Amino acid sequence: xxxxxxxxxxxxxxxxxxxxxxxxxxxxxxxxxxxxxxxxxxxxxxxxxxxxxxxxxxxxxxxxxxxxxxxxxxxxxxxxxxxxxxxxxxxxxxxxxxxxxxxxxxxxxxxxxxxxxxxxxxxxxxxxxxxxxxxxxxxxxxxxxxxxxxxxxxxxxxxxxxxxxxxxxxxxxxxxxxxxxxxxxxxxxxxxxxxxxxxxxxxxxxxxxxxxxxxxxxxxxxxxxxxxxxxxxxxxxxxxxxxxxxxxxxxxxxxxxxxxxxxxxxxxxxxxxxxxxxxxxxxxxxxxxxxxxxxxxxxxxxxxxxxxxxxxxxxxxxxxxxxxxxxxxxxxxxxxxxxxxxxxxxxxxxxxxxxxxxxxxxxxxxxxxxxxxxxxxxxxxxx
Amino acid sequence: xxxxxxxxxxxxxxxxxxxxxxxxxxxxxxxxxxxxxxxxxxxxxxxxxxxxxxxxxxxxxxxxxxxxxxxxxxxxxxxxxxxxxxxxxxxxxxxxxxxxxxxxxxxxxxxxxxxxxxxxxxxxxxxxxxxxxxxxxxxxxxxxxxxxxxxxxxxxxxxxxxxxxxxxxxxxxxxxxxxxxxxxxxxxxxxxxxxxxxxxxxxxxxxxxxxxxxxxxxxxxxxxxxxxxxxxxxxxxxxxxxxxxxxxxxxxxxxxxxxxxxxxxxxxxxxxxxxxxxxxxxxxxxxxxxxxxxxxxxxxxxxxxxxxxxxxxxxxxxxxxxxxxxxxxxxxxxxxxxxxxxxxxxxx
Numbered sequence: 001x002x003x004x005x006x007x008x009x010x011x012x013x014x015x016x017x018x019x020x021x022x023x024x025x026x027x028x029x030x031x032x033x034x035x036x037x038x039x040x041x042x043x044x045x046x047x048x049x050x051x052x053x054x055x056x057x058x059x060x061x062x063x064x065x066x067x068x069x070x071x072x073x074x075x076x077x078x079x080x081x082x083x084x085x086x087x088x089x090x091x092x093x094x095x096x097x098x099x100x101x102x103x104x105x106x107x108x109x110x111x112x113x114x115x116x117x118x119x120x121x122x123x124x125x126x127x128x129x130x131x132x133x134x135x136x137x138x139x140x141x142x143x144x145x146x147x148x149x150x151x152x153x154x155x156x157x158x159x160x161x162x163x164x165x166x167x168x169x170x171x172x173x174x175x176x177x178x179x180x181x182x183x184x185x186x187x188x189x190x191x192x193x194x195x196x197x198x199x200x201x202x203x204x205x206x207x208x209x210x211x212x213x214x215x216x217x218x219x220x221x222x223x224x225x226x227x228x229x230x231x232x233x234x235x236x237x238x239x240x241x242x243x244x245x246x247x248x249x250x251x252x253x254x255x256x257x258x259x260x261x262x263x264x265x266x267x268x269x270x271x272x273x274x275x276x277x278x279x280x281x282x283x284x285x286x287x288x289x290x291x292x293x294x295x296x297x298x299x300x301x302x303x304x305x306x307x308x309x310x311x312x313x314x315x316x317x318x319x320x321x322x323x324x325x326x327x328x329x330x331x332x333x334x335x336x337x338x339x340x341x342x343x344x345x346x347x348x349x350x351x352x353x354x355x356x357x358x359x360x361x362x363x364x365x366x367x368x369x370x371x372x373x374x375x376x377x378x379x380x381x382x383x
Numbered sequence: 384x385x386x387x388x389x390x391x392x393x394x395x396x397x398x399x400x401x402x403x404x405x406x407x408x409x410x411x412x413x414x415x416x417x418x419x420x421x422x423x424x425x426x427x428x429x430x431x432x433x434x435x436x437x438x439x440x441x442x443x444x445x446x447x448x449x450x451x452x453x454x455x456x457x458x459x460x461x462x463x464x465x466x467x468x469x470x471x472x473x474x475x476x477x478x479x480x481x482x483x484x485x486x487x488x489x490x491x492x493x494x495x496x497x498x499x500x501x502x503x504x505x506x507x508x509x510x511x512x513x514x515x516x517x518x519x520x521x522x523x524x525x526x527x528x529x530x531x532x533x534x535x536x537x538x539x540x541x542x543x544x545x546x547x548x549x550x551x552x553x554x555x556x557x558x559x560x561x562x563x564x565x566x567x568x569x570x571x572x573x574x575x576x577x578x579x580x581x582x583x584x585x586x587x588x589x590x591x592x593x594x595x596x597x598x599x600x601x602x603x604x605x606x607x608x609x610x611x612x613x614x615x616x617x618x619x620x621x622x623x624x625x626x627x628x629x630x631x632x633x634x635x636x637x638x639x640x641x642x643x644x645x646x647x648x649x650x651x652x653x654x655x656x657x658x659x660x661x662x663x664x665x666x667x668x669x670x671x672x673x674x675x676x677x678x679x680x681x682x683x684x685x686x687x688x689x690x691x692x693x694x695x696x697x698x699x700x701x702x703x704x705x706x707x708x709x710x711x712x713x714x715x716x717x718x719x720x721x722x723x724x725x726x727x728x729x730x731x
Contacts, residue, residue: 061527065527067526067527067530069534114712114715114716115712115715117715117719118715118719121468121469121526121530122667122715122719124469124471124530125469125663125667125711126708126711126712126715128471128660128663129660129663129664129704129707129708129711130708132656132657132660132704133660133704133705133707133708136701136702136703136704136705137701137702137705139701140699140701140702140705256656260534260537260538263531263534264535264538267531307546309542309543309545309546310542310546311542312538312539312541312542312543312545313538313539313542313543313546315535315538315539315542316534316535316536316537316538316539316540316542317535317539318535319531319532319534319535319538320517320531320532320535320536320539322531323521323528323531323532323535324520327528
C-alpha cells in the first residue's frame with residue numbers, strides 16, 4: 001500500500017484538516033441527540049470535563065516533565081469556587097470560570113515555587129501531601145465549604161434564546177453538555193496554541209534536559225512553575241465544568257485517588273500530545289464509573305462488597321502495563337497503526353536558513369596558523 | 384555532571400581535610416540549633432499555657448508517633464538512597480505485610496513476634512521480586528516510568544488488600560505488655576510500656592540498618608551505589624543486586640513499621656495512607672539520603688504535629704496533614720537537602 005502523503009501547510013493538508021475538524025464538530029453536536037438518555041449525555045459531559053483536567057496534567061507532566069499527583073486539589077478548588085459563588089453569591093455559572101482560573105493559577109504558583117525551585121522528585125512529594133490534606137482542610141472549614149455533607153448549587157439554566165426544551169427529560173443534560181464541550185474545546189485550542197508557542201518549546205526543552213535548557217538561556221525554574229500554575233488553572237476549569245454537570249461538591253469527591261486516576265488517564269491516553277487527553281478521559285471514566293458497576297453486576301466472588309476493589313487492581317496493573325509496553329499511551333498506538341498509510345511531511349520553520357552553519361572548509365583560516373595543521377574545533381569545545 | 388559529595392562521618396586526617404565535610408557539619412549544627420530553639424520557645428509557651436502534665440503527655444505521644452513516622456521514612460530513604468526515586472507503594476506494601484502478620488497470627492497460629500518476623504521475611508522477598516521484575520528493566524534515570532510503576536503498585540496493592548481482607552477493622556496483636564496499668568508516670572503523664580517497646584524496636588531497627596550500612600560489605604556497596612552508580616559499576620559492584628537488597632530491606636522495615644502502627648489503632652487497608660504522608664515529611668526533613676536522619680526527622684514531625692495541633696486552637700486535629708505539608712514546604716524553602724542530607728551541586 002502506498003501511503004497517503006501530505007505536505008504540512010499545503011492546500012490539500014488544509015482541506016483535510018478543515019474536513020476533520022468539521023466531522024469532529026458534527027460528531028460532538030450530534031452525540032447527545034443520538035444517545036438520547038440523560039444519564040448517557042451526562043457521561044459524555046463528564047468525559048469532556050475530565051479531558052480538560054487530564055489536558056492540564058499533560059501540560060505539566062507530559063510537556064514539562066514534572067510529575068504531579070495533586071491535581072485533585074485544583075479540580076477541587078475549581079469546583080468549590082463555582083459552587084460557592086453560585087450557591088452563596090448567586091453568580092452565573094460561566095462568570096465563575098475565570099475566577100476559578102485565577103484562584104487555581106495562584107494556588108499552583110504557591111505550591112509550585114517551593115517544590116520546583118529544586119530539581120528532583122520533590123513536586124511529587126509536595127503534591128501527594130497536599131492531595132491528602134485537601135479533604136481534611138475542606139472539613140476544617142465546614143461552615144464555609146459544607147464539610148463532609150457537601151454543598152449543592154442550583155442547576156445551570158439555559159437563557160431564553162437557546163432552542164433546548166429545559167423541561168424535557170434530557171433537556172438540562174443536553175444544554176450542560178453543549179456548554180461543557182464548548183468550553184472544553186476552547187481549552188484544547190488554548191493548550192494547542194500554548195504548546196506551539198515559545199513557552200511550549202521551553203517546556204519541552206526543560207523536560208528533555210534541564211541543564212541544556214538552562215545553558216541555552218531558558219529560565220528552568222520559571223518555566224516549571226509556569227507550567228504547573230497553567231496546568232492548575234486547566235484543572236480548575238475542569239472542576240468548574242464538573243460542577244456544571246453535577247452541581248454539588250463534597251470532600252470525598254476530590255481525594256488522592258482522583259489525582260492518581262487522572263495520572264492513569266494521562267499515561268494511558270498518551271502524555272506527549274495534547275490529544276492524548278481524549279482517550280485518557282475515556283479510559284478514566286470507564287475505569288471510575290463503568291468498571292465498578294460491571295464488577296458489581298458480575299459479582300465474581302459471590303457478591304462480596306470487595307469486588308469493586310478489582311477496579312483498583314486493574315487500574316494499577318494498567319498503569320504498569322502502559323509504562324512497560326506503550327509509554328506513549330493510546331495516542332502513540334494510533335500513530336503507529338496509521339503510520340504505514342499516512343505520511344506527513346513537516347514544513348520547515350520559516351527562515352531557518354539564517355541559522356544554517358557554514359561548512360568548515362569555507363571558514364576563514366585564522367592568521368598565524370599554518371594551513372597544513374589541523375583546524376581548531378570551531379567552538380573551542382573539547383571533543 | 385559533577386556531583387560534590389563526601390563520604391564518611393569522621394573527618395579525614397592531616398592536610399586532606401574535606402572542606403565540604405566541615406561546611407556540612409557546620410550547616411547541620413546550625414539547622415539543628417534553629418529547630419531546638421523553636422522547639423524550646425514553643426515548649427515554654429505550651430507549659431505556661433496548658434500545664435506541665437499535658438505538655439509531657441503531648442511530647443510522649445508526639446515522640447511515639449514520630450518514631451513510627453521515622454520507621455516508614457527510613458524505608459523510603461533506603462530506596463531513595465540507592466535509586467534516587469521514591470517508592471510510593473511503600474505504605475501499601477507495608478500494609479500488605481501487616482495483613483500477612485495478622486493472617487499468620489490469627490490463622491496459622493504463630494505467636495505475635497514470630498508472625499511479624501515471618502511477614503518481614505515474606506515482604507522482604509516480595510520487595511526483591513518487585514525490584515527485579517518491575518523496577519530493574521527501566522533505565523534508573525527514567526524517573527517518570529519508575530514513579531508510574533510505584534504509583535500503579537500503590538493502587539493495585541491497596542486494592543488487593545481490600546479485596547482479600549475487606550474493610551472491617553481488625554485488632555492487631557500487640558507484642559508488648561499493654562494492660563491498662565502498664566505505664567510509668569512522668570510528671571503525671573503516662574508513658575505506656577508498649578510505647579517504650581515500639582521506640583526500642585525502631586531504635587534497634589535503626590542500629591541494625593546503620594551497622595549494615597557502615598560495617599558490612601553489602602552496606603559499603605550500598606553507600607557506593609548511593610554515591611555514584613557509574614563508579615560503582617566500574618569497580619565491579621553488581622548494582623542491580625545492591626538495589627534489590629535495598630528494596631528488600633526497605634520492604635521488611637516498612638512491614639515492621641506497619642506492624643507497630645497497627646496495634647495503636649486498628650488494622651484496615653487504609654492504615655498507612657496518612658502515615659505515608661508523615662513519612663514523606665520526615666524523610667524530606669531528615670534528608671532523603673540519611674536513614675538515621677529520617678528517624679530524627681520523624682520524631683520532629685511527630686512532635687510538631689502533636690504540639691502545633693494541640694496548642695493552637697485555631698488549627699485543631701484536622702490540621703495534622705496540613706502541618707505535615709507545611710513542614711515539607713518549609714524544609715524545601717529553607718534547607719532543601721534536609722537537616723542531615725547532602726547538598727548536591729550539579730552542573731552542565
